Amino acid sequence: xxxxxxxxxxxxxxxxxxxxxxxxxxxxxxxxxxxxxxxxxxxxxxxxxxxxxxxxxxxxxxxxxxxxxxxxxxxxxxxxxxxxxxxxxxxxxxxxxxxxxxxxxxxxxxxxxxxxxxxxxxxxxxxxxxxxxxxxxxxxxxxxxxxxxxxxxxxxxxxxxxxxxxxxxxxxxxxxxxxxxxxxxxxxxxxxxxxxxxxxxxxxxxxxxxxxxxxxxxxxxxxxxxxxxxxxxxxxxxxxxxxxxxxxxxxxxxxxxxxxxxxxxxxxxxxxxxxxxxxxxxxxxxxxxxxxxxxxxxxxxxxxxxxxxxxxxxxxxxxxxxxxxxxxxxxxxxxxxxxxxxxxxxxxxxxxxxxxxxxxxxxxxxxxxxxxxxxxxxxxxxxxxxxxxxxxxxxxxxxxxxxxxxxx
Amino acid sequence: xxxxxxxxxxxxxxxxxxxxxxxxxxxxxxxxxxxxxxxxxxxxxxxxxxxxxxxxxxxxxxxxxxxxxxxxxxxxxxxxxxxxxxxxxxxxxxxxxxxxxxxxxxxxxxxxxxxxxxxxxxxxxxxxxxxxxxxxxxxxxxxxxxxxxxxxxxxxxxxxxxxxxxxxxxxxxxxxxxxxxxxxxxxxxxxxxxxxxxxxxxxxxxxxxxxxxxxxxxxxxxxxxxxxxxxxxxxxxxxxxxxxxxxxxxxxxxxxxxxxxxxxxxxxxxx
Ligand SMILES: Cc1ncc(COP(=O)(O)O)c(C=O)c1O
Numbered sequence: 001x002x003x004x005x006x007x008x009x010x011x012x013x014x015x016x017x018x019x020x021x022x023x024x025x026x027x028x029x030x031x032x033x034x035x036x037x038x039x040x041x042x043x044x045x046x047x048x049x050x051x052x053x054x055x056x057x058x059x060x061x062x063x064x065x066x067x068x069x070x071x072x073x074x075x076x077x078x079x080x081x082x083x084x085x086x087x088x089x090x091x092x093x094x095x096x097x098x099x100x101x102x103x104x105x106x107x108x109x110x111x112x113x114x115x116x117x118x119x120x121x122x123x124x125x126x127x128x129x130x131x132x133x134x135x136x137x138x139x140x141x142x143x144x145x146x147x148x149x150x151x152x153x154x155x156x157x158x159x160x161x162x163x164x165x166x167x168x169x170x171x172x173x174x175x176x177x178x179x180x181x182x183x184x185x186x187x188x189x190x191x192x193x194x195x196x197x198x199x200x201x202x203x204x205x206x207x208x209x210x211x212x213x214x215x216x217x218x219x220x221x222x223x224x225x226x227x228x229x230x231x232x233x234x235x236x237x238x239x240x241x242x243x244x245x246x247x248x249x250x251x252x253x254x255x256x257x258x259x260x261x262x263x264x265x266x267x268x269x270x271x272x273x274x275x276x277x278x279x280x281x282x283x284x285x286x287x288x289x290x291x292x293x294x295x296x297x298x299x300x301x302x303x304x305x306x307x308x309x310x311x312x313x314x315x316x317x318x319x320x321x322x323x324x325x326x327x328x329x330x331x332x333x334x335x336x337x338x339x340x341x342x343x344x345x346x347x348x349x350x351x352x353x354x355x356x357x358x359x360x361x362x363x364x365x366x367x368x369x370x371x372x373x374x375x376x377x378x379x380x381x382x383x384x385x386x387x388x389x390x391x392x393x394x395x396x397x398x399x400x401x402x403x404x405x406x407x408x
Numbered sequence: 409x410x411x412x413x414x415x416x417x418x419x420x421x422x423x424x425x426x427x428x429x430x431x432x433x434x435x436x437x438x439x440x441x442x443x444x445x446x447x448x449x450x451x452x453x454x455x456x457x458x459x460x461x462x463x464x465x466x467x468x469x470x471x472x473x474x475x476x477x478x479x480x481x482x483x484x485x486x487x488x489x490x491x492x493x494x495x496x497x498x499x500x501x502x503x504x505x506x507x508x509x510x511x512x513x514x515x516x517x518x519x520x521x522x523x524x525x526x527x528x529x530x531x532x533x534x535x536x537x538x539x540x541x542x543x544x545x546x547x548x549x550x551x552x553x554x555x556x557x558x559x560x561x562x563x564x565x566x567x568x569x570x571x572x573x574x575x576x577x578x579x580x581x582x583x584x585x586x587x588x589x590x591x592x593x594x595x596x597x598x599x600x601x602x603x604x605x606x607x608x609x610x611x612x613x614x615x616x617x618x619x620x621x622x623x624x625x626x627x628x629x630x631x632x633x634x635x636x637x638x639x640x641x642x643x644x645x646x647x648x649x650x651x652x653x654x655x656x657x658x659x660x661x662x663x664x665x666x667x668x669x670x671x672x673x674x675x676x677x678x679x
Contacts, residue, residue: 019542029511029538031467033563033588035570175473181464188466193589195565292511292538293464305485306516307463 010333012259015326020209020296023332025325028208030295033192042210044115049217054110061106062221065139066096068103070222072229072386078356078373085239085379087372089359089389090226090254099362099391100222100250101132105201107218109136112199119143119198123187125152125180125246126317126364127159128391129203134168144168147186149179152316159395177310180246180320184294204247205324208295212324219253226386227257234384240265240375243388244368245285245338246317248324250390259335268327269371271313272340282311282319285331285338298325314343314399315363317391341367347403349373350393362391363399411504411532412557412580415454416615416636425674426637427452427628428617429667430508431644432459432475433492434484436652440659444648445496447660449503452671455617457535457639460489460509467537469592475645478652486513486522490529497530506533506559506580514539519550527554533580535559541574548577561585562608562616564600571611581615583639584608586631589620592642596621598630605634625673632674640670 020026020042028038048054062068070091079087092100105122112120120137122144124130130146137144146163150172153160163170176182184207191200205212205219230238241258243251245268258264273281281287284299291300293308301309301321313319330336341349346363349370354360361369365388372387379385393400401408419426429448433441445456459472461479468476486509493505507526514522514536526534534556539547541560551558557580562571564587575582586601587593601618608616618631619639628638647662654662 027543028540029543030540031537031563031585032540032561032574033565033585035540035542035563036565036567039570175470175477176463185464185466189469189590192467193593195588289516291515294466295538297515300512302512302516304516305487306513307480307485308512309463 012256016209016213020213022326022329024290025298025328026209026212026296028295029292029297030208031192033195037195038208038210044111045210045214048111048114058107058110062103066102066106067094068221069225070094072226072233074233075357078353079376081356082373082376084376084381085383085385086381087376088230088238088384088386090222090386092222092250092388092390093359093361093365093392097128097132097135098394099128099132100219100253101129101203102135103221103253104203104215104218104249105129105132105136107214108199108201109140112142112201113140115199117197117199119194120201121145121147121187121190121198122201122203123147123180123183124203125183125319126315127152127156127163127395128317130168130170131159131162131166133201134163134166137168138166145190146170147173147183147190149177149183150174151178152180155399156316156395157398179311180316181308204249205252205326206247206294206296206298206322212296212326215249216252216256216326219249220256222250222253222388223255223257226254230384230386237261237264238386239263239379239383240267240385242267242269242368242372242375242385244269244318244364244390245323245327246320246364247322248327250388252324252326254386254388255336266336267371267375268336268338269367270338270340271315271318271367272342273312275342276340280312281340282313282321283340284321284323285327286340290328293322296325298322298328314346315367317362317364318367339371341370345370350400359389360393361389362393363396365390410555410557410580411502412455412506415504416581419454420615420636423678425632425677426454426617427667427671427674428455428457428619428637428639429453429644430457430459430639430641431648431663432461432472432479433489434461434479434482435475435645436478436648436659437656438482438484439656440648441492442495443656444660444663446500447664448667449500451664451667453667454637455504455506457506457508458489458493460486460507460513462510462513465510467590469590469642471592471642471646474649478649486517490525490531493531494529504532505530506535507531508535509537511536511539514547519547523550523554523556526556531556533557533559535583537561541577544577559583564588564604571608575612575614578614581617581636582608582612584616584618584635586618586620591620593621596627601631602634625669628670629673629677632677638674640667
């Protein structure tokens with residue numbers, strides 16, 4: 001079989017399979033109490049996802065509340081300076097609440113509404129998903145509680161206050177490494193206790209089935225729009241896609257509608273922290289091993305005893321030892337390539353985009369930008385790269401100021 | 409016959425309720441575990457559940473989660489847990505030991521290696537909190553080869569269809585989680601447990617032990633009226649944490665002081 005035929009043989013729309021697996025990854029690894037809740041969610045989602053009324057409601061909210069479609073912006077000046085491929089930015093930073101996260105929370109809030117549950121919980125790292133959850137909860141009049149690692153509560157203080165203004169209760173999680181993974185543990189504990197009246201809005205394409213599937217489906221609006229916009233603006237498909245990967249929701253949202261377009265190269269960018277070689281990073285696809293955490297089988301950062309190890313990234317939204325199971329699978333089958341960008345490279349990209357294009361990116365997105373800049377230089381001027389600018393950088397100003405030694 | 413089966417058969421024959429005690433290996437200090445295991449047997453514990461610490465114990469409440477953190481700080485691992493069981497077996501060949509933990513350490517060791525080592529060490533059962541029946545097939549195969557029972561949880565939310573799936577793969581005993589919540593939660597509802605157990609009894613011959621929310625003789629007795637055994641965990645781990653700076657013997661004593669009245673309470677139910 002030729003390379004082309006081999007790739008054409010994969011029908012990406014058929015994944016996950018009926019048990020929630022992407023090849024060996026994914027699945028449902030939770031305690032028994034939650035299994036029936038997941039089955040219920042799965043049944044409801046299977047029914048609603050092909051229901052035109054549900055889709056129409058989702059699309060309407062995306063258009064009038066989120067402000068979609070988000071623009072695809074040709075960063076001409078930056079591309080010119082880099083001297084290689086033309087870089088186009090998918091402007092998820094312009095969404096209501098400032099990141100791609102809201103695409104998913106709008107979708108899951110609709111599911112919560114249909115399920116009749118009165119209370120929403122969420123975990124959050126950078127606080128973007130927490131803000132997006134608090135936002136949809138405010139709009140639907142639902143009670144919202146957000147779990148956030150105590151360390152993240154400190155480094156994302158602005159988002160904590162935003163959530164409180166929106167009426168959400170924020171719980172600082174003091175256990176373990178006090179970051180996103182511990183927030184997720186605590187949210188799971190809440191869910192197991194309050195499963196009757198509570199809808200858990202997971203913020204990325206991780207967690208047990210059906211979350212990786214439904215979060216992906218809600219985020220795919222990014223890639224569908226970008227594909228059409230690129231065709232309209234350049235007359236052809238992009239040559240490469242680049243997105244940062246924390247849990248992987250903005251990345252899969254961009255990638256998925258292009259998976260069958262064999263000519264499109266796909267790059268996911270993990271957080272290299274102080275450098276992958278230092279071990280202090282958050283790049284499980286670069287330097288991890290498959291295991292089971294938070295309800296699914298996927299690449300993880302762990303020690304030789306199978307204990308999850310602490311991660312490091314300058315960006316709270318990427319500071320997670322796991323990754324969505326579909327990315328693990330795309331890595332193994334070779335459809336996407338996963339690379340790492342270090343803290344300081346991301347910081348440089350943050351500053352560059354701000355000064356050259358007048359767009360202040362989130363530190364998460366800055367990882368994608370930094371890799372795109374490297375990649376562009378290896379490509380010709382008539383090639384194009386679409387970068388997912390997953391969020392705006394306002395939330396990170398205090399972090400950047402601290403690095404600069406400035407008190408704001 | 410596997411130790412779990414003979415232990416619970418014997419208890420049924422004697423009209424005696426099984427006392428199942430959970431502690432975390434390596435908590436609060438590594439020396440305490442073996443001493444406490446032997447002392448618990450002396451106090452009338454029938455089955456020992458030995459917690460394998462995990463960095464992300466999602467189903468545990470704050471008390472047991474802290475136990476896991478202490479054990480990990482003491483460098484306890486799945487490997488060292490099997491070594492403790494092996495040592496326990498040097499002088500105790502009758503008390504069943506069930507390892508209770510999370511999937512990832514077992515995944516990391518590899519199912520086959522785990523099963524062989526656990527079998528060699530004298531482990532009788534495995535309860536993996538986050539490995540539901542749907543995902544347990546490959547591990548189950550390996551456990552069967554070495555005669556280790558795979559213990560599964562039933563929950564208040566478990567539907568009859570799911571119960572049948574679980575009962576189809578479970579062996580040893582079933583562990584009914586008495587409430588919706590994490591370990592150590594306080595809202596035990598005895599009537600609802602009785603109703604559920606009656607329903608499960610119609611579907612399985614396996615013994616059913618009940619855990620979560622049992623903290624003293626009264627709660628243990630109330631539960632054991634309908635269950636084959638009562639599982640006590642959080643109160644023991646709490647006591648061990650508080651006794652952390654004492655000798656292994658004193659830590660074991662703190663645990664047994666709690667278990668004694670529970671044992672006595674259960675024995676009042678003897679028919
Ligand atoms: C702006 C932004 N980008 C990316 C991420 C990473 O999440 P994911 O990989 O799911 O897109 C976050 C998470 O908080 C975020 O806020």
